[in-house]
Amino acid sequence: MNRDNLGDVPSQNFREQLHELADWIADYREHIDGMPVAPTAPAGSIQKALPATPPEEGESFERIFSNFESVILPGVVHWSHPEFMGYFGSTSTAPGIEGEILSAALNVNAMTWRTCPAATELETIVIDWLRQWLRLPDEFGGVVYDTASIGIMHALAVAREEASTEIRKRGMTGRSDVPQFRIYTSDQTHSSVEKAAIALGLGEDNVRRVRSDSEFRLDVSALEKMVAADLAQKMRPLAIVASVGTTSTASVDPIREIARVCRRHKMWLHIDGAYGAGLALLPEHEWVTAGWSEADSIVVNPHKMLFVPFDFSVLYLRDLERLRRVFTLVPEYLRADTVEAEKNYMDYGVQLGRRFRALKAWMVFRTFGRIGIAARIREHLRLAQLLATWIKSDSHFELAAPVVMGVVCFRFIANDELSRRSGAKADTLAGIDSTVDINSAIAESINASGKAYLTQTKLNGRTTMRIGLGNVLTTEEHLGRVWNLIRETAEKISRTKPTTDDSALL
Numbered sequence: 001m002n003r004d005n006l007g008d009v010p011s012q013n014f015r016e017q018l019h020e021l022a023d024w025i026a027d028y029r030e031h032i033d034g035m036p037v038a039p040t041a042p043a044g045s046i047q048k049a050l051p052a053t054p055p056e057e058g059e060s061f062e063r064i065f066s067n068f069e070s071v072i073l074p075g076v077v078h079w080s081h082p083e084f085m086g087y088f089g090s091t092s093t094a095p096g097i098e099g100e101i102l103s104a105a106l107n108v109n110a111m112t113w114r115t116c117p118a119a120t121e122l123e124t125i126v127i128d129w130l131r132q133w134l135r136l137p138d139e140f141g142g143v144v145y146d147t148a149s150i151g152i153m154h155a156l157a158v159a160r161e162e163a164s165t166e167i168r169k170r171g172m173t174g175r176s177d178v179p180q181f182r183i184y185t186s187d188q189t190h191s192s193v194e195k196a197a198i199a200l201g202l203g204e205d206n207v208r209r210v211r212s213d214s215e216f217r218l219d220v221s222a223l224e225k226m227v228a229a230d231l232a233q234k235m236r237p238l239a240i241v242a243s244v245g246t247t248s249t250a251s252v253d254p255i256r257e258i259a260r261v262c263r264r265h266k267m268w269l270h271i272d273g274a275y276g277a278g279l280a281l282l283p284e285h286e287w288v289t290a291g292w293s294e295a296d297s298i299v300v301n302p303h304k305m306l307f308v309p310f311d312f313s314v315l316y317l318r319d320l321e322r323l324r325r326v327f328t329l330v331p332e333y334l335r336a337d338t339v340e341a342e343k344n345y346m347d348y349g350v351q352l353g354r355r356f357r358a359l360k361a362w363m364v365f366r367t368f369g370r371i372g373i374a375a376r377i378r379e380h381l382r383l384a385q386l387l388a389t390w391i392k393s394d395s396h397f398e399l400a401a402p403v404v405m406g407v408v409c410f411r412f413i414a415n416d417e418l419s420r421r422s423g424a425k426a427d428t429l430a431g432i433d434s435t436v437d438i439n440s441a442i443a444e445s446i447n448a449s450g451k452a453y454l455t456q457t458k459l460n461g462r463t464t465m466r467i468g469l470g471n472v473l474t475t476e477e478h479l480g481r482v483w484n485l486i487r488e489t490a491e492k493i494s495r496t497k498p499t500t501d502d503s504a505l506l
């Protein structure tokens, strides 16, 4: 290869390509609602369309970009589509995208202060702005990770270290002085608790799932009984994980009462506010912060509610030094770059290399301000309540959980179930195929249509459709279209399916 061609793409070409990409991204955002929400091609089609062997010769931008449009794009689920209402709302925003572009251009590693002072200091600033918005006391300090699952793993690692002796140094294996630790959480909490227990050698079975009440909040009396039973067996209650905004229904656990149990038994209190903690930015929802000041740790994902693009998760600890004590370890080659007095975020977790994530959050927070962010969340809450009123006014549908945040869980009720409820004989009940569930079929049919996207979950053993609102591009008109699609799809499926919804089977 000619030595003249060994550098990067020539700057004039790069400039032209960037202009093309800038236009492409702006067009994508502007016209996204004209695209199918999710791919309709079968599994494996993308792999089939691409060569299985790596390129020997370099290829042109034009060719690669044309493949991006013809092969990759059709296989994308457009999380930013205004009618994508699955999981927790997509929170991509223009300032967030701009921040991602700049951070890709800078390509710094934020492991120590010296490796990029701006990345470290901006991370500290953004974490503290968010702390103030969340109304957390100033004794809480934080660190940015990719996800809440990583956050809880680090929080429980600190809990484990503080509850026993020298696990960091001596480990747990071969020791008779390490008790059997137990972690308690509700049957609604995200599975990241078990993942953390697996990673930390605490064991999946030592995560005790406490039943929740009729509104999907942890039942504190059941918790107390479980703790007492474990103590009687000489186990060591280590931590309680309480949720502010559970995955299925966005329910909020009674944190104050849970904190009391933690205090009594000297247990760590971790709050999973991955989705719901963002609600604290709305003064009228200050209730959501009750008991937070008693927590040892709390995780919040601004990529779920606060309009920062994926990924951006913050773990706060009361006294961040506790986290540093467990994870600080300086490899020899970094000694010259590491000064104790400087903040080195590599000391606050297992990850050494770290992206400059704070830049996009800083740009989003500054562009909208607290008032702008709160107003957008308020609109999503309004849309969720509006959908709830549409559901309540249609006799073929029912809400499956209280609507607390931007999440609506609801079910279609088939004709035979309606008759059964009103006491009439439901002849279609005979010969039901219990494997077919109409609510699941509706959600799958909608998702396969490419017109909208929703999630299904199980509540009290019954399949439930679930809509998550949180995308700045979603309007009342989009929601109305999705609601009509749900009704039409339910109508069509209930006419053609020889079965009923699964509530009749309970």
Ligand code: PLP
Binding pocket: 088, 146, 147, 148, 149, 150, 190, 192, 243, 245, 246, 247, 272, 274, 275, 301, 313
């Ligand atoms: N906590 C809650 C309430 C969630 O809903 C989720 C995922 O959606 C998580 C934690 C895990 O999130 P992450 O993907 O950031 O690990």
